[in-house]
Amino acid sequence: MKALGRLALILVLLFAALFFYSMGMKSGAFLFILLGFLCEAGFWLGIFPLKRIKTSS
Structure with missing residues (x-):
């Protein structure tokens, strides 16, 4: 359902x-x-979300 809502x-x-x-x-x-x-910016950021790099601290 989450994917359908995002779409x-x-x-x-x-x-x-x-x-x-x-x-x-x-x-x-x-x-x-x-x-x-x-x-339009929200559309493109929704298709290609920013990947966050997890760092150990």
């Missing part, structure tokens, strides 16, 4: 980014383009 979140971020980009291009509002960029 759903990634798809929502992708469609939100496309929506905000299209609204930003149509209206010329920079805020929509910025929101689209943030959603």
Whole structure:
């Protein structure tokens, strides 16, 4: 179930980014383009999560 939820979140971020980009291009509002960029960044970070290196201390 965890994988299905993660996939759903990634798809929502992708469609939100496309929506905000299209609204930003149509209206010329920079805020929509910025929101689209943030959603796209969340999409790419969701597909390729950052790997943390475990160090022993």
